[in-house]
């Protein structure tokens with residue numbers, strides 16, 4: 001599929017999508033609000049950063065986006081190469097590095113992680129933050145990551161592993177009935193995209209193979225294309241020393257439900273508590289995970 005014209009069309013559409021993504025007031029995300037981010041991701045993000053800092057100094061970030069993480073750890077002394085599909089995002093990452101005064105410790109490259117060849121034995125640490133679930137050729141990329149790490153190098157990932165069908169159906173129902181920033185009329189229109197929302201990884205891959213990905217995510221054909229396959233792909237080539245699942249379900253409503261400001265963060269903390277409780281009772285797996293792995 002990789003060299004085919006169809007792949008080129010899809011990946012160009014994907015790059016355009018990521019270059020154009022903007023804040024949507026009807027569909028706010030947790031990471032748009034620092035207080036919500038702290039509640040749902042704060043602890044795990046700090047652990048992620050701590051592990052990366054412990055392994056530097058030469059770091060590669062996969063799917064670095066606008067360079068937020070790369071620039072943050074470059075500011076703490078690491079030398080970071082960031083790779084992202086979107087030329088626009090890479091340009092913004094370079095500007096961010098300039099403004100933060102770390103341009104000499106960062107390098108940003110626009111490239112496709114599905115097809116890239118990484119240099120051998122170059123990095124002490126490879127990291128991915130919320131990026132691997134968009135990678136179609138996850139197995140191939142894991143091989144490249146393994147080759148690019150120095151002996152004893154670490155692979156540190158904070159990513160999305162999907163919610164599972166039962167929880168997705170429940171999320172769709174609750175989203176439809178709860179008061180959200182998206183008005184009910186707009187939500188009614190969303191029913192046409194229900195199939196895409198409920199599709200699991202296998203269904204998405206089949207749709208792409210059959211040339212029917214447009215029936216799922218037209219603008220972002222590789223949206224969540226890898227979810228449950230990320231950890232097995234890592235385990236095949238690395239020894240996993242830390243695996244921490246979190247945010248199985250309730251996090252989904254953290255930024256979306258419309259509440260008076262005074263209640264918003266109290267409800268968010270309750271949702272996080274409910275998610276931790278679900279995990280403790282093993283009623284759901286984490287939709288997110290933090291993982292540290294080392295070269296075999």
Ligand SMILES: C[S@@+](CC[C@H](N)C(=O)[O-])C[C@H]1O[C@@H](n2cnc3c(N)ncnc32)[C@H](O)[C@@H]1O
Pocket residue numbers: 014018019062063064065066068083084085086089111112113114128129130131134135136
């Ligand atoms: C959810 S964003 C996360 C960005 C950043 N890591 C962060 O946490 O802010 C996913 C990123 O993966 C990038 N991406 C998606 N497919 C890619 C590919 N095939 N090759 C390289 N980057 C890709 C997107 O351009 C986007 O910047």
